[in-house]
Amino acid sequence: MADAALEAPHGLKASxxxxxxxxxxxxxxxxxxxxxxxxxxxQPLSIAVASDQATVVGAFSVAMLVAxxxxxxxxxxxxxxxxRWVMSLxxxxxxxxxxxxxxxxxxxxxxxxxxxxxxxxxxxxxxxxFAVLGQVFQDKQRQAITVLTLFGGxxxxxxxxxxxxxxTAQGWQQTLWALAAxxxxxxxxxxxxxxxxxxxxxxxxxxxxxxxARSTTSLRQVxxxxxxxxxxxxxxxxxxxxxxxxxxxxxxxxxxxxSLVQAAWIGACIGPMQVLGRVLESVFLHHxxxxxxxxxxxxxxxxxxxxxxxxxxxxxxxxxxxxxYGMSNGVMTIxxxxxxxxxxxxEHYGAVNGAMSMPVLMAKAAGPMVASMLLATTRSPQxxxxxxxxxxxxxxxxxxxxxxxxxAAVWSSHAPSTPQEV
Numbered sequence: 001m002a003d004a005a006l007e008a009p010h011g012l013k014a015s016x017x018x019x020x021x022x023x024x025x026x027x028x029x030x031x032x033x034x035x036x037x038x039x040x041x042x043q044p045l046s047i048a049v050a051s052d053q054a055t056v057v058g059a060f061s062v063a064m065l066v067a068x069x070x071x072x073x074x075x076x077x078x079x080x081x082x083x084r085w086v087m088s089l090x091x092x093x094x095x096x097x098x099x100x101x102x103x104x105x106x107x108x109x110x111x112x113x114x115x116x117x118x119x120x121x122x123x124x125x126x127x128x129x130f131a132v133l134g135q136v137f138q139d140k141q142r143q144a145i146t147v148l149t150l151f152g153g154x155x156x157x158x159x160x161x162x163x164x165x166x167x168t169a170q171g172w173q174q175t176l177w178a179l180a181a182x183x184x185x186x187x188x189x190x191x192x193x194x195x196x197x198x199x200x201x202x203x204x205x206x207x208x209x210x211x212x213a214r215s216t217t218s219l220r221q222v223x224x225x226x227x228x229x230x231x232x233x234x235x236x237x238x239x240x241x242x243x244x245x246x247x248x249x250x251x252x253x254x255x256x257x258x259s260l261v262q263a264a265w266i267g268a269c270i271g272p273m274q275v276l277g278r279v280l281e282s283v284f285l286h287h288x289x290x291x292x293x294x295x296x297x298x299x300x301x302x303x304x305x306x307x308x309x310x311x312x313x314x315x316x317x318x319x320x321x322x323x324x325y326g327m328s329n330g331v332m333t334i335x336x337x338x339x340x341x342x343x344x345x346x347e348h349y350g351a352v353n354g355a356m357s358m359p360v361l362m363a364k365a366a367g368p369m370v371a372s373m374l375l376a377t378t379r380s381p382q383x384x385x386x387x388x389x390x391x392x393x394x395x396x397x398x399x400x401x402x403x404x405x406x407x408a409a410v411w412s413s414h415a416p417s418t419p420q421e422v
Contacts, residue, residue, distance in 0.1 A: 032159025090123025273326025
């Protein structure tokens with residue numbers, strides 16, 4: 001399947017790996033304009049709506065909440081109708097709302113627009129792209145996800161300096177117009193022209209020898225599986241730690257004695273380490289089930305935080321933290337995309353993956369606020385790091401237990417597939 005040319009709309013032909021490249025470009029733009037650019041627009045938006053910066057950050061958190069709540073519905077739509085309409089409309093909505101953001105003058109309007117952008121995120125970022133790759137690549141989905149996330153890893157590298165340059169040269173409103181235009185002129189055509197029509201797939205899991213095995217797991221059955229909720233809790237806690245650290249890392253490093261310049265350099269190392277983790281996973285760990293790789297990646301996170309809390313003054317120790325932390329984050333993105341197919345099959349992948357994404361996106365929204373409250377209460381970076389490391393350990397242990405439990409049920413099931421539950 002993944003070696004043949006795809007029949008895209010309007011008679012266009014696209015190779016499967018050409019589709020990955022196209023989706024890689026749209027992921028860079030989507031993450032860059034909808035997720036990373038906001039960090040450089042908080043101040044001007046707070047001035048525009050005559051409020052404080054926390055209000056703007058709150059609007060972004062609401063967007064993440066909406067993305068989480070709508071992710072399962074979006075996944076179900078892709079299961080039924082494919083990703084062309086969903087992702088094209090998502091990019092069109094992104095463009096329209098980024099343009100509308102230039103005219104915002106009140107807090108209610110700001111929150112309303114960001115609620116819409118949350119829906120656009122759910123329709124355009126990793127989860128819908130993973131669902132499309134599952135339909136196209138089937139048992140090679142994991143390799144395709146790995147390549148796609150290598151593209152996504154450059155979103156902040158490209159869009160932070162690009163957005164800053166545009167804001168400095170043209171102002172924040174013109175910057176938003178430019179971001180809207182990029183989504184309209186690049187993402188909409190790529191999604192519309194190159195994402196193929198939906199391809200029927202069987203609900204596939206994997207036997208211990210790596211061969212496909214039929215699965216009869218529907219979304220309703222998944223929601224009756226206690227292991228699913230354990231996995232969701234582990235993913236959510238892991239995401240909360242990462243999102244908390246992404247906002248507070250520079251502050252924590254500064255309070256540990258690093259200068260702001262040194263702290264910024266350590267933070268800048270994390271992105272390349274994410275890419276390195278994904279490359280190493282592809283080269284050395286591709287033969288392992290995603291659940292096994294996930295166990296390793298989960299444990300790397302608390303290890304990195306323990307290292308950070310007990311660091312000597314040498315910068316080499318901080319580089320070790322960036323290595324472990326970045327690799328864990330990079331590999332977890334792949335695991336999150338590949339695990340639903342491994343444990344629950346492919347036919348309902350979009351809906352199951354969306355349901356699993358819901359608590360993750362909510363945790364990402366809550367993480368910075370939870371960390372801020374703890375830091376304000378204790379006034380101790382070490383206490384915050386200890387709390388996050390403890391949460392990371394609990395999540396790693398829970399993930400390991402639930403993945404082995406669910407995996408044992410999958411590996412022991414060799415019965416032929418029966419009609420799928422709707």
